[in-house]
Amino acid sequence: VYDTCKSLHSAFSELYFIFTHLSGYERYKSSLHVFVCLLGLVVLCHSQCFFEELEVKDPNNPPKGCVDKDGKLHDFDSAWVRDCMDCSCTREGLSCCSKIPDANTVDVPEECELVVNEKACSVKVVMKSDNEKECSPV
Secondary structure, eight states: OHHHHHHHHHHHHHHHHHHHTOOHHHHHHHHHHHHHHHHHHHHHHHHTEEEEEOOOSOTTSOOSEEEOTTSOEEETTEEEEETTEEEEEOSSEEEEEESSOOGGGSOOOTTEEEEEETTTTEEEEEESSOTTSBOOOO
């Protein structure tokens, strides 16, 4: 997720540079595109998801699926879980979202803490004073 957000941030920075060097009507027309890119960056990075568009290098030999970060080929219309990420492959590309929420996106009462179990890909909110007692996020 971090690498995806970092790449999108770099792309946005380049768009912003181009945008600032335009003038008048060109700047007005481009402002919507910059806004949409920024919005996509914010949504993607906060939702802990990423999408990699499928690359067609040779139209005579189209891809047979999506290749994950480990180099494994997954068939179209397949889904799997790897490193607590729900992933799926479509003819458009590879999409993955974290099954574990970011601690910064969950409101946890002061007396509670977020406990992550990466083996089970689960999260629970427990009392700081007794991590056996669950408490509810506000």
